[in-house]
């Protein structure tokens with residue numbers, strides 16, 4: 217069996233022991249005589265799985281009691297509409313910081329449902345930094361303030377949160393969820409497509425403070441109303457059962473093999489450190505992001521020469537470093553090094569980069 | 578390894594060879610060094626999977642060229658809003674037949690977005706039949722006419738389609754999709770939650786005639802607009818990649834092991850025949866549905882004595898016939914015998930029922 221180092225921005229690598237367990241349990245989950253894929257979502261055995269996924273997530277992320285955890289479908293892209301439909305309902309207004317493509321999509325979708333203010337943007341420099349934010353420029357009467365915490369395409373991350381005072385803070389954490397501890401109590405709502413650090417694609421996790429629930433616009437589809445799912449423990453209709461099971465396995469690995477988010481953070485800092493350190497010392501390669509705003513998860517870099525970039529991507533692929541091509545809007549390369557990427561994968565990548573630099577530098 | 582006979586209404590049994598292949602490919606799909614769960618949805622290798630799933634579905638269901646196949650998320654429940662938001666846009670009116678809980682939910686959600694007419698209902702007799710339909714009672718100016726083709730909870734099925742003339746016919750085929758051939762050209766839109774006959778939960782398949790696309794209401798979330806997904810070959814955002822892969826494996830099994838939908842129908846008729854025949858001859862058990870409207874997939878039955886029903890369900894469970902309890906709104910038992918239920922499973926169930934009847938009849 218061959219395994220590659222997969223630097224995809226998502227879907228992305230899963231921890232190997234998790235895949236092994238899933239394979240072993242595929243035809244018979246713990247003596248039930250059923251695959252998890254075959255279980256009635258209303259059965260006792262499946263209820264055990266979804267409850268365990270939720271309680272592991274609550275424990276690992278230290279989620280306060282007054283927050284609901286919702287296991288939904290539709291991707292983070294559905295949240296771009298669900299958030300305004302549910303939250304933009306007092307003054308029909310919200311604030312946005314444009315730090316990349318996903319932040320911009322969230323803003324544009326919200327603008328279809330109310331007044332969406334852009335308080336800052338880093339578009340002027342291809343989103344290579346997080347703008348400085350001045351709370352005086354924030355709307356005092358906004359129903360919420362939206363950020364994209366980690367910008368998957370551009371490789372930036374908020375290292376400090378905006379001071380929004382009484383205005384509820386909402387964050388897309390799709391590409392940084394579970395990568396390090398986060399103070400959930402600072403947010404009114406967090407959402408994440410699961411396909412980077414949590415589970416296979418097809419699951420969207422929403423962590424929502426209870427007072428944010430129950431104020432949806434009249435036009436909100438029943439399935440887009442957080443209350444529908446909160447009132448039914450994510451079982452209003454058939455949930456994405458298998459992805460939730462995989463999420464449980466990942467959380468179990470994170471808690472029991474890794475040792476929790478503090479430990480995960482150390483490993484992620486080590487991995488990112490190896491690559492950033494190489495980039496900072498390389499004469500051929502350089503990172504594209506302002507150092508203070510660098511992401512732990514997504515690391516874009518370039519040689520400055522498009523042909524050389526293409527050559528690097530091609531040769532990397534031949535060495536089984538896959539999906540390392542940068543997003544078309546940035547060019548160059550991007551190494552997404554989510555939780556499941558082993559330290560060894562980054563070390564080997566850096567070795568290969570050094571070798572490539574020697575030959576082509 | 579133990580395997581039970583699982584009569585769940587969905588999620589439900591998967592073909593065993595499909596599960597075996599999924600387990601075998603879990604860590605390395607065809608020498609790629611990746612699990613399908615780990616693949617970038619934009620990668621060549623994953624594109625091969627989603628294209629193959631679509632072309633197999635087109636072939637097996639004989640879907641005409643002028644229909645799009647969409648692989649979505651959100652369950653059939655999301656279609657209850659998506660259909661009116663996209664289709665109820667000329668005269669803001671649609672017709673509904675109430676044949677069960679799902680048909681009624683589709684109607685109630687549509688009524689939030691326009692004029693929803695009930696043309697007939699079988700609620701008077703616990704939805705145990707499909708009402709006779711008189712085309713003269715249909716709205717001539719309806720934007721569509723909605724039916725639930727197979728009623729999962731009550732065990733009824735349309736054996737003839739309503740004559741809607743120029744009014745587009747829309748059907749929820751969640752619990753009968755792929756069970757027998759269907760003339761797609763009679764419908765403007767078909768939708769199905771995949772978790773019965775297609776794939777694990779988390780995938781919703783929509784088959785839509787092209788002229789139905791592009792007329793959504795202004796308020797429609799981008800992710801609820803069929804055009805979004807049709808224009809992007811179901812890749813506007815991250816699709817439920819693994820469920821689509823499982824769907825491909827199921828379709829491959831259906832085409833190459835079973836031999837297509839005509840063959841599948843014969844097997845399903847055989848299975849249902851064994852059970853209906855037993856019920857019709859039993860002095861203890863009886864089916865709850867009017868014979869002419871019986872479903873091939875979901876077969877509810879009762880003894881007429883609640884205590885005896887409960888005893889049967891309990892003893893069946895001990896013999897590894899699981900999830901055979903009826904829906905609370907009907908009571909008694911329900912055997913859902915989807916494509917993956919082997920003939921042997923039904924034969925053994927009937928043997929057990931005969932044994933139970935001898936002891937308790």
Ligand SMILES: Cc1ncc(COP(=O)(O)O)c(C=O)c1O
Pocket residue numbers: 225226290291292293294318364366367368369388389390391409410814815816
């Ligand atoms: C930060 C962020 N938000 C949103 C999305 C969109 O997620 P989905 O494809 O699940 O809709 C992505 C996808 O990569 C992302 O990285």
Ligand SMILES: Cc1ncc(COP(=O)(O)O)c(C=O)c1O
Pocket residue numbers: 453454455586587651652653654655679725727728729730749750751752770771
């Ligand atoms: C006929 C029918 N329609 C709709 C649904 C709801 O599907 P979902 O749970 O995918 O939303 C079901 C679920 O069993 C069903 O049987």
Ligand SMILES: [Mg+2]
Pocket residue numbers: 315316317318319366367368369370
């Ligand atoms: Mg981005």
Ligand SMILES: [Mg+2]
Pocket residue numbers: 494495496497498499500501502503
């Ligand atoms: Mg450098």
Ligand SMILES: [Mg+2]
Pocket residue numbers: 676677678679680727728729730731
């Ligand atoms: Mg029903």
Ligand SMILES: [Mg+2]
Pocket residue numbers: 855856857858859860861862863864
């Ligand atoms: Mg009888």
